[in-house]
Amino acid sequence: MTDELGARLKAYEGQDAAVAAEGKDPVNAPMIRHWCEAMGDTNPAYEGPDAKAPPTMLQVWTMGGLSGYAGGRTQAYDELLALLDEAGYTSVVATDCEQEYVRPLRPGDEITFDSVIESVSELKTTKLGTGYFVTTRMDIRVGPHLAGTHRFRILKYAPTRRRRQQKPALRPRPVVNRDNAGFWEGIEHHRLLIQHCTTCDTLRFPWLPGCNNCGGPDWTPVEASGDGTVYSYVVMHHPPFPAFDPPYAVALVELAEGVRMISNVVGVPYDKVRIGLPVRLEFQSYDDELVLPVFRALEEAG
Structure with a gap:
């Protein structure tokens, strides 16, 4: 069976998701302090006159909050999500992200970022339901210089109708990897x-x-x-x-x-x-x- 919707979604690959968006605030010491306190990170590199921001804060500086940010999401990205909603894939869950760090961010840096629709998967069936994985790539800059790249993946899906369970559900298993x-x-x-x-x-x-x-x-x-x-x-x-x-x-x-x-x-x-x-x-x-x-x-x- 031909996936006509999938073919339409594929046409959005490579199109912009956000253009010339600006961070709401410069990189700043209070936000770095809050982050480090929450994470229990006492690395001295994140404080003092030569402080830098923890690399994993990369996405923090791009968040627009309730009021959004200058630049903003493109019509192409809105159209992509609307197509999925109209087809019944109305639920969404963030699945994973990947970050690449090029240069440290320091207090006072003002960031801009562009985002592109990097890929749309074929129709997938998961435990949550059936849908499409959409991956965007965000390039974050200070002036003309690339500071890092953030890839963010969501699943837009139609939830599976669950039958009444005949036996108690098992507690979810922890994710075990080489580090833990x-x-x-x-x-x-x-x-x-x-x-x-x-x-x-x-x-x-x-x-x-x-x-x-x-x-x-x-x-x-x-x-x-x-x-x-x-x-x-x-x-x-x-x-x-x-x-x-x-x-x-x-x-x-x-x-x-x-x-x-x-x-x-x-x-x-x-x-x-x-x-x-x-x-x-x-x-x-x-x-x-x-x-x-x-x-x-x-x-x-x-």
């Missing part, structure tokens, strides 16, 4: 392992291929004691997902070693979780294959 495989091997053996940089003695979590403090690539695993406190938390009410039963609390737990990790707090109702609540590591089995670290409250929250 050792962590999940530790979990299988009921050990919570964090990384210790052998260059600067910094502990880090989540697992990374290099130290975010000194950039060193060498590290050794260290088993955490399991003691911690709730640093922050949110209560999830919506959207509902199979294998989860909202409302429930998702906490950012600060371990005794000083690193933080996200997990669930058990032993108290979701509305009794509070900042500063002392917790202790446990390992909870969700089915025959999946074990996850959770934290049990050590006192009843008032």
Whole structure:
């Protein structure tokens, strides 16, 4: 069967998605500080008179907020999305992004960017539904100089009609890759392992291929004691997902070693979780294959 819509969508490849758009604000120290505090990144390169922005902030400087930005999205990109909507592919989810860094951004830099519709996939069937992957490439500049490239991919899809489940849904599996495989091997053996940089003695979590403090690539695993406190938390009410039963609390737990990790707090109702609540590591089995670290409250929250 010929995919007539797919052929029409392919015609948009190579067309502009945004032209001569301008960043809402120059690269600035307050935004860098907020980012580093949220990420727990204490690299000294991101502060002081010679500060530079963390490379992964590349997309931050292009965000238009609620009011948009100068330049803006092109008619071609709007037409592409409208075609998908009219064909019933009305749902959208961001699937992944790729970034390439050419030069560091520093406070005071004013950025401009252009975006192109790089590719539209063939019709794909996923667990979410059937639809098309649309990839845009954004080139970010300071003056005439390229600072970096950001590729962003979305799936425009028609949701699959789900039948009533006959058995309990399995909890989603973690994504295991070469950078974090050792962590999940530790979990299988009921050990919570964090990384210790052998260059600067910094502990880090989540697992990374290099130290975010000194950039060193060498590290050794260290088993955490399991003691911690709730640093922050949110209560999830919506959207509902199979294998989860909202409302429930998702906490950012600060371990005794000083690193933080996200997990669930058990032993108290979701509305009794509070900042500063002392917790202790446990390992909870969700089915025959999946074990996850959770934290049990050590006192009843008032």
